[in-house]
Structures are given as C-alpha cells and as structure tokens.
Amino acid sequence: MKTRFKIYKTLGFVILFIATITSCTNDLNITPKDDQTVLSEDLFKDETAYKQVLAGIYANLALTGTDGAGSSNLKNIDAGTSQFGRVLLYVQTLSADQMIWSYENDPGTREIQRNIWTAQNPLLLGMFSRAHLSIALANNFLRETTDAKLDERNVSASVRSDMPAYRAESRLMRAMAYYYMMDIFGKANFVTEDDPLNSQPPVYGRAELFSFIESELKDIDTDLVDARQNEYGRADKAVAYMILAKIYLNAQVYIGEDHYSDCITYCNKIIGSGYTLASNYLYNFMADNNTNDAKNEIIFPIISDGLTTQNYGPTTVMINGSVGSIEQNGTEVGVSQGGWGGALRVRKQFANLWGAAFANDDRNTIISDGRSIDITDISDKDSGYIVQKYSNATSTGGFGVDQTFVDTDFPLFRLADVYLMYAEAFLRGGGGDQATAVGYINALRTRAHNPNTITSSDLTLDFILDERARELYWEAHRRQDLIRFGKFTGGNYNWAWKGNGSNGISLPSYFNLYPIPTASMAANPNLTQNPGY
Template identity: 85%
Template sequence: MKTRFKIHKTIGLVMLFVLALTSCTDDLNIVPNDDQTTLSEDLFNDEAAYKQVLAGVYANLALTGTDGGGSSNLKNIDAGTSQFGRVLLYVQTLSADQMIWSYENDPGTREIQRNLWTAQNPLLLGMFSRAHLSIALANNFLRETTDAKLDSRNVSTSVRNEIPAYRAEARLMRAMAYYYMMDIFGKANFVTEDDALNSQPPVYGRAELFSFIESELLAIDSDLVNSRQNEYGRADKAVAYMILAKMYLNAQVYVGTDRNADCLSYCEKIIGGGYSLATNYLHNFMADNNTNSATNEIIFPIISDGFTTQNFGPTTVMINGSVGSIEVNGAEVGVGAGGWGGALRVRKQFVELFDGSFADDTRNTIISEGRPIDINDISDKDSGYIIQKYSNATSTGGFGVDQTFVDTDFPLFRLADVYLMYAEAHLRGGGGSASTALGYVNALRTRANNSNMITAAGLTLDFILDERSRELHWEAHRRQDLIRYNKFTGGNYNWAWKGNGSNGISLPAHFDVYPIPTASMAANPNLTQNTGY
C-alpha cells in the first residue's frame, strides 16, 4: 500500500457530499449551480476533520463515488464517464493523434476520437461537471475555515496554524479546475466562497478566467508550502507555478497576448525548486512511482491505489487497455493476462515520430510485430500498433496489489514538461538561454538512452512539438499542444480518423473549444453555447 496523502480517509466525508448533492439537485440533474455542496457543522467537532475535508477536495480528482470504482457522486452521470483524470485524458489525448479506443459502443468515445462531438456527449458532461465539483468542494472548505468559523468552534492554535496553507491549497485546486475549464470549454460557471448558496452563478469567459486564475495563484504564493516540501499528492508552490507557466505558454490562444517571457520565468522557478529527472523514464509510469526515482520528477500526481482508492481512472484504463489482443501481455504489466482485450492502440502519425534513431530510446515502447501500422477499421483490435508505457509493475520487480485497479499514479505535471516548455518559450521569444534550452532537451534524450543529441540548428518549434509527443504522450497534453501550434483544427496537419476520415480531414475552427453540455446549460440559464455548435 502506498505512503501518500491519505485521501481514502475521506470516504465518509465524500458520502456527505453525495447526500448533500442528492438532496438538492433533483431540479438540475448535476451539481446545482455547480456549487451547492454543504457540510454539517457537527463534522468539525473533531479537529482532524479540517485536513480530511481538504483531502476530499483532492479526492475528487481520483474518486467518483464511495462504493468502489463503479459508483458516482454526480447525479445521473456514470462513473466511467466522469473520473477527472480519465475524461481529461479523453478530451486532450483521445481527440488527437496518439490514441485509438477500440470499443466505440462505450458512451461518447466514438465521437471524441473521430472529432464528431456534440453538446450531448456524456464525456464532455463528465468533464464539465467533475471540474465544477472540484470548485464546489474547494468553496465549501473555504467557507468552513474563515476566522469567524474557527473562532466559533474554538479551534486550537495548532490547527489554526495549519489553516492558511490548507486554504491556499483549496484555492489552488479551485484555480486548477478553472484552468481546465478555460482550456477545454472556454468558459465556466464562476463561483467563489463569497457567493451565496443557491444563487445563479455568472459565466466567465477566457479573459475573465485567465485574470482570476493568475491573480489567485499569485495571491496564495506566500501561504503555499515550498516546492517538494509537502506530503506526496498535495499541492505546493511548484504546482501553482506549473499552472501559471502553462497559462502563459498558451496565452496567445486564451487571451491573444504573448506571455512567453512569463512562461520561461515560471519554468525557472519550478526548476529551481529542487526537482530532477527520474533516473529511468519509465519509473514515472510504474506502480511505485510514488517511491521510486520518479518522486524527484513528478510535480503533481493524480493518486491511484489498487486497494484504497479503486477507480477507473487514466492509469487503470491505459494499463488494462494497452494490453494487446494478439500479445496478451497483461501479466508483464501487472494486470490480467488479457487485459481489456486490445482496447487501446496508437495512430500511425504517432508511430512515425519514432522512426529512425529511436530504436533504443526508452520512450519508444511501441509493439509492432505481427501488426499492420494502419487502422482501417477501428473495431479491428489486431490492426495498429500498441504501446507499453504505463505499467502496474514496480521498479523493483513486484506488482500492484490488484490486477485490475492499478497502483500507478497519473503524472499530471512533471519536470520533463517544464524543460520542454522552457525551450519552446525561448524559441517563441521569451528570453532565457539558447544553450540552457538545448541542454534541457538533450537531458531528456540522455535519460531516454538516445545518443542522437540535438544541435542548436535542430532546435526548432516543429522539433519541440514532435519531442513533446515523444516525451509526454498519453499524459493529457496533446490537444492543447496542437491548438497552440495551429494544427488541431484546419487542414495544416491531418491524422488517422481526424474528422472521421480514415486518413484525416480538416476540422472547423470552432472545434478548438468543446461545446457546453446541454445539461449544464439547462442547469444555469446564464450559460450560452460556444460559437459553431
């Protein structure tokens, strides 16, 4: 069992959230106004509850309910279509050029991977609702930890001394949820702890969300724990810096402003926080990535535990799903021999990024023998190559505790991404040092056992985009990257099954943001549909 921030202690608390949601959401079907969860005053008679309720905010990233991986605390939304990391993976990776899901009868997957989505897609509803539940849980924690509330409960000095850091973490988790809403949907219901319960929330667009997230993350800096000094699985300064760096790198998309200099500055802050690359690339994706050398690299994980936090999250999906239908190689990666029968494969364009000098590159986990590279029929699980990046095996030769629900944490943010962001921001005119940028890229190549070092002439923006795919594939970044490079919509770059064409076709520009789910608009009349849908 993993030693980490114990989100499993909040199971009973999450049940309170479920009861509260169920009791007051009949008219809205999902989180009412996305901010109506309430907590019992009796809960805080035990001062340990403050940390446990904070853990509940984190738990929403991993858990979907209290009765195992198949339960959901979002009314009328299935657990499989609303686990935060899983739907994030779908909207950011399955929609792009790296991944194919074989079983298109699974709700919403066909439309996402063929770029045919509509406002009725259940995966989009899951993403919208789960992010807003994070906001609701954070807001409630903040309401319950004001000075007035703490005074009324006569909270001890020792606990009160912890509250500023707890509140900063809750605000960070709320800011992160708004960041994903800004990126994926371009707008969000906007609620803070200062808003009255049961009020109809206003809607913030990208410019307003950008301003709020930036101001929040800057405001909480002094109260956050220093980088790498918090419990594993809890946020610290580096997590806030990571969100800021990503916002600034994509600021031209979000608000039409070049913020590459700020991106580079925050990359430097993260790098200066004491992180280092894992000694082995694959350590980042193994069952003991909370204790092996990956702890030096992972900045923020979504926790997965095959015993205490069972869920159908991204690592469970990817490890079981990437077991080949021909290879039946599940025993090698610590799940059932057949896994999920070839559910996941990779698209041709991703495979081609590993042509040439990548045969011994440890990032190249492609399995191709006996398989055609092309996927002419998505339901044919024997066509297309598979990969074995994620594993439920440990770096010491063991395996996770369960053969379905894996122990492998999902590395939402890690240092390798920061290295590549630094290089890209430098190339986009953000300053910094050319030799430093080159050194960071080649450090990744050295770690990957690839002797093909990049020269200054080879360090171009197009190279960085390809290298980001080689380094960060299946980590929920690709859609965002392609949009920033103007290669997601339009016809500048087509991949297999883009736009439902077997060889790829152009996508309309409005597909750079997803539609607002119909059910979410019904819940809040202030929400309007994105242009083009």
C-alpha cells in the same frame, strides 16, 4: 497499500461524499444523488475534520462514488464518464493523433476520437461536471474555515496554524479546475466562497478566467508550502507555478497576448525548486512512482491505489487497455494476461515519429511485430501498433496489489514538461538562453539513452512539437499542444480518423473549443453555447 496523503484511505473516501452531497454543490448547478445536508457543525467537533474535508477536494480527482469503482456521486452521470483523470485523458489525448479506443459502443468515445462530438456527449458532461465539483468542494472548504467560523468553534491554535496553508491549497485546486475549464470549454460557471449558496452563477469567459487564475495563484504564493515539502499527493508552490507556466505558454490562444517571458520565469522557478529527472524514464509510469526516484520528477500526481481507491481512472484504463489483443502481454505489466483485449492502440502519425534515431530510445515503447501500422477498421483490434508505457509493475520487480485496479499514479505535471516548455517559450521569443534550452532537450534524450543529442540548429518549433509527442504521449497534453501550434483544426495536419475520415480530414476552427453540455446550459440560463455548435 501505498503510503500517501490520507485522502486516499477510507476516511478521505467517505469525506469526499459527505462534501459532495451538501448544498455547496448547488452553487455550480451540479446535481448530487442525495440532496440531504450532512456537513454540519457536528462534523467539526473533531478538529481532524478540517484536514479530512480538504482531503475531499483532492479525492474528487480520483474517486467517483461510494459503492465501488462503478458508482458515481453525480446524478445521471456514469462513473466511467466522469472520473476526472479519465475524461481529461479522453478530451486531451483521445481527441488527437496518439490514441485509438477500440470499443466504440462505450458512451461518448466514438464521437471524441472521430472529432464528431456534440453538446450531448456524456464525456463532455462528465468533464464539465467533475471540474465544477472540484470548484464547489473548494468553495465549501473556504466557507467553513473563515476566521469567524474558527472563532465560533474555538478551534485550537495548532489547527489554526495550519489553516493558511490549507486554504491556499484549496484555492489552488479551485484555480486548477478553472484552468481546465478555460482550456477545454473556454468558459465556466464562476463562483467563489464569497457568493451566496444557491445563487445563479455568472459565467466567466477566457479573459476573465485567465485574470482570476493568474491573480489567485500569485496571491496564495506566500501561504503555500514550499515546493517538494508537502505530503505526497498534496499541492505546493511548484504546482501553482506549473499552472502559471501553462497559462502563459498558451496565453496567445486564451487571450491573444504574448506571455512567453512569464512562462520562462515560472519554468525557472520550478526548475530551481530542486526537482530532478527520474533515473529511468519508465519509472514515472510504474506502480511505485510515488516511492522510486520518479517522485523527484513528478510535480503533481492523480493518485491511484489498487486497494483503497479502486476506480476506472486514466492509469487503470491505459494499462489494461494497452494490453495487446495478439500479444496478451498483461502479466508483464501487472494486470490480467489478456487485459482489456486490445482496447487501446496508437494512430499511424504517432507511430511514425519513432524512426531509426529512436529505435533504442527508452521512451519508445511501441510494439509492432505482426501488426500493420494502419487502422482502417477501428474495431479490428489486431491492426495498429500498441504501446507499453504505463505499467502496474514496480521498479524493484514486483507488481501492484490488484490485477485490474492499478497502483500507478497519473503524472499530471512533471519536470520533463517544464524543460520542453522552457525550450518552446525561448523559441517563441520569451527570452531565456539557447544553450540552456538545448541542454534541457539533451537531458531528456540522455535520460532515455538516446545518443542522438541535438545542437542549436536542430531546435525549431516543429522539432519541439514532435519531441513533446515523444516525451509526453498519453499524459493529457496533446490536444492543447496541437491547438497552440495551429494544427488541431484546419487541414494542414491530418491524422487517421481526424474528422471521421480514415486518413483524416479538415476540422472547422470552432472545434478548438468543446461545446458546453446541453444539460449544463439547462441548469444555468447564463451559460451560452460556444460558436459553431
């Protein structure tokens, strides 16, 4: 079992679901499976409960239920369609030009990967609900840790001294959930700890969410633990800086304003916080990425542990899914030999990014022997190339503890992305320094043992988009990147099965946002559907 913040041991597992079934979920119109209220004053008689309840907010990113990997704590939502990291991967990666899922009878996947989704898609309901549950859990923690509540309980000075940082972490996790809602759906039910329980929540659009996220993350800066000084798996200042850099890089999409100079500012803050690239690119995606030197590159992970947090999250899905139907290479990556029988492959447009200049690049994990590059029939698992980026093996030659549920943490944010964001923001007029931007790109290539370093003349926006694909594939960034570059909708860039055409067809512009799930609108009359749906 990996050593991590105890949210991923049994106690945190239980606390997540104690918190889930309280009335706090009602403030965001989430329907838990059990409506009893168990988060009582008795819980806080033991002062360790405060850290445990905080743990539940983090646990919601990885866990879905109390009865094993297939259980869900949300009514009428399956575990496989509501695990936070998994649905994030689906909406940001499966919907774009890098990934194909073979088993289209899995609920929602066919519509997502063919770009024919509707408001009834269960994966979209899972994403919407899971993000709002993060918000509800954070609000609950903040309600239970006010000065008045702590005074009533006569909480000790030692616990109270930790509370400003705990509350700041809770607010950060809530802001991150609102960030993903802003990016994916363009709106969210908006509630803070100051709103009464069981009230009908107002709806915030992108402009209001942007303003809230920005002000909230700046406001908590003083109380957050310094970068790289918190327990592994917990958020710190650098996570807040990362979200700020992300919203500033995408501000033109979100609010129609240029914030590239702000993006540069926060990239510099992260880079100046002591992070370093892992010595080996693939260390970031191995079963011991919490202890090998990837821990110096990963800014924030979604934790996975094959013993204590068994779930069908993104790394379990990708490692089992990328085992080839022909290759049967599961034992190489620490799962069963056949894995999931060729569930995942890559689309032709992504495969074509790896020309001769990348033949020996460590980031190039494509396996193509005996395979056609084209996928003309999605159900034909022997067609299309596969990749072997993620692994349940360790950097020291061992393997994770389980052959299905992997130990590999999902690197939600890492330093390499910051380098690429800096270079892009520089090119978009945000300031910074050209030599520095070139240096960051070359640092990534050098780390990957690619001798083809670049010069200033190579640094263009088109180059950045392709380099982001090569460095960050299958890390839940691609849809956002394509939208920012004006290539997700429309017909100026088509990929295999875009818009349900085998060679790709144009998408209407309203597909830059997902629809609001029908069930979510039914729960809150203030929610309205996004245009076009």
